[in-house]
Amino acid sequence: MATARADSESASLEERFDELGVERATPAESEILGTGVDSWDEALDGGLRSGLLAEVAEPEASSGGQVLLLHLLAGMRRAQRFVALVDGADGFDPQSTPPALLEHLLWVRCRSSLEAMKCADALLRDENLGMVLVDLRGCEERELRRVKSADWYRLQRLVERSSAYACVLTPKAMIPSAQMRLELAGQLGIEKMDASLSELASDVGFEVLRKRTREREGFAQLVQRVAVG
Numbered sequence: 346m347a348t349a350r351a352d353s354e355s356a357s358l359e360e361r362f363d364e365l366g367v368e369r370a371t372p373a374e375s376e377i378l379g380t381g382v383d384s385w386d387e388a389l390d391g392g393l394r395s396g397l398l399a400e401v402a403e404p405e406a407s408s409g410g411q412v413l414l415l416h417l418l419a420g421m422r423r424a425q426r427f428v429a430l431v432d433g434a435d436g437f438d439p440q441s442t443p444p445a446l447l448e449h450l451l452w453v454r455c456r457s458s459l460e461a462m463k464c465a466d467a468l469l470r471d472e473n474l475g476m477v478l479v480d481l482r483g484c485e486e487r488e489l490r491r492v493k494s495a496d497w498y499r500l501q502r503l504v505e506r507s508s509a510y511a512c513v514l515t516p517k518a519m520i521p522s523a524q525m526r527l528e529l530a531g532q533l534g535i536e537k538m539d540a541s542l543s544e545l546a547s548d549v550g551f552e553v554l555r556k557r558t559r560e561r562e563g564f565a566q567l568v569q570r571v572a573v574g
Contacts, residue, residue: 378424378476378510380416388553389525393417397557398501399512400523403482408529409549410482410514417478417512418446426475429453429468433461434483458484462496469503469511476510489519497522518554526555 379392386392393399403410414430421428422445429451430437437454439447453468455461458481465479481489501522504511513520518528531550 376508378417378420380413380420382416382549385413385416385551388551389527389556392420393510393512394525394557395508395510396505397511397524398497398504398520398522399510399525400518400520400527401512401514402516402518402526402528402554403514404517404528405531408531409551410529412549413529414478414480414514415442415446417476417510418442418450421476421510422446422449424475425449427451427473428476428478429471429474431455431461431464431468431477431479433458433479433481436483437480458488458492462492462500465500465511465513466503469500469507469509472507474509476512479511479513481513481515484516486516489516494521523555524557526553528552528554 375394375396377391377394379386380389401410401413418428418430427449431453433455435454435456437452439452451468451474453461453464455464461479461481461484465477468474468477497520500511501524513523518526520526529549529551531548
């Protein structure tokens with residue numbers, strides 16, 4: 346009896362979704378992109394996952410956000426896939442980036458967070474891209490507050506329907522629909538300026554605030570607060 350009732354309620358919900366025009370799609374099977382940094386990959390159960398919306402929050406400047414960004418570019422180069430970098434505040438410096446990491450990069454220069462969101466929306470529909478990176482770290486706080494929760498959930502749904510990796514760098518934890526969330530801690534000193542990328546990565550401290558581990562009856566299982574570094 347309980348099963349019949351559940352089936353009836355499910356059918357009614359499906360009909361309601363159809364009336365509202367809600368799209369439903371089965372997410373593609375996730376792939377894992379190793380970052381190349383053992384501590385990061387171990388904390389993330391292997392690395393970044395495709396089809397999931399990841400957030401990297403950097404509350405303090407020079408906490409390692411740029412180091413992580415470059416490692417993701419390097420990982421995608423090893424995978425021989427194209428990357429789009431949506432630069433919300435036009436702050437990316439290609440001159441300080443190894444030239445090899447620019448060969449598969451589409452750099453989208455924006456003037457606001459809202460413009461960046463629109464660009465990310467369009468790029469996630471392009472099946473030629475293996476990763477979409479959205480950097481909002483330099484955007485003004487008043488602009489970021491104008492991004493609605495519905496916009497983030499819309500972005501998450503687009504990510505789930507794609508086979509791409511998606512990562513948003515923010516000045517603080519702010520994405521309600523993020524399925525993976527890291528918060529960078531500490532600060533890289535000026536004495537590290539001449540260090541290699543791998544050496545810098547080993548000094549980046551972070552905390553895993555949320556990560557999707559597996560599905561159970563259609564709902565994501567979340568674990569919280571794993572500190573590293």
